């Protein structure tokens with residue numbers, strides 16, 4: 001378990017992390033989301049004792065990271081897959097890490113197998129693709145068989161097979177009862193992988209809730225999709241009833257916060273034909289954009305305002 005309490009980090013004038021409080025529970029995959037510069041990496045570094053908080057505290061498995069006797073056996077992390085000696089082979093990198101952390105050397109071949117590095121493990125790291133570096137970084141995180149795992153953007157540089165492999169791996173790790181904190185900017189992947197979400201913006205907590213709660217919360221309401229040969233007439237009629245209407249790129253309309261019956265009835269009233277009418281759930285990407293809308297530092301003109309807040 002990871003317990004974050006009032007965690008704050010000030011870099012000069014920048015408050016990178018601002019009074020964050022949340023728990024990362026064992027047996028679940030917790031997705032850690034936020035726009036660029038929101039403070040995810042800084043938070044993860046503080047969890048791992050690599051950065052000192054300006055205020056607040058973090059406990060990993062009940063203790064501050066610095067007080068863990070054998071840290072790699074308690075918490076493993078993939079933070080920066082580039083941070084490996086380029087002249088060493090992947091296997092040697094793992095052997096050095098095992099030796100310095102008092103981990104039996106037989107674990108090295110176990111984790112090489114587990115991450116599918118195979119014969120490449122004997123080649124120098126400088127010849128590795130980004131995907132292979134990610135696998136090596138994950139192997140290093142798993143080396144001490146830790147109960148707590150932090151993965152910062154583990155899907156970066158992986159092909160579709162690699163992404164699927166990560167999804168299965170983190171699921172298995174959580175099912176074994178481990179605590180897994182995972183950051184990714186790939187929303188569709190996160191939607192399929194995480195059980196719980198912690199969302200931050202500008203260093204502050206925006207949401208700490210289960211995936212189900214986030215998806216069914218204020219911002220995750222259903223939408224009605226309607227196709228009509230007279231979209232302008234129907235959109236006008238729906239707007240006059242106070243409904244939020246967005247045109248899609250395919251000439252259809254998306255209507256928020258209502259039912260298919262209402263949209264069908266309005267179409268009938270104004271004498272507009274309906275060629276398709278369906279109810280859709282928002283994707284995590286849409287919910288996320290709604291939630292983080294005003295915490296994006298450099299917003300593209302015309303993007304929507306945030307619609308809601310989800311808290312545990």
Ligand SMILES: Nc1ncnc2c1ncn2[C@@H]1O[C@H](COP(=O)(O)OP(=O)(O)OP(=O)(O)O)[C@@H](O)[C@H]1O
Pocket residue numbers: 011014015016034035036037038039040041042043
């Ligand atoms: N060592 C540092 N010195 C000064 N400012 C820093 C330092 N590290 C991070 N920051 C600033 O703190 C804020 C949070 O950065 P951080 O890298 O934690 O965000 P992030 O959510 O991980 O972003 P990204 O998704 O882009 O990696 C940013 O404004 C960043 O510029």
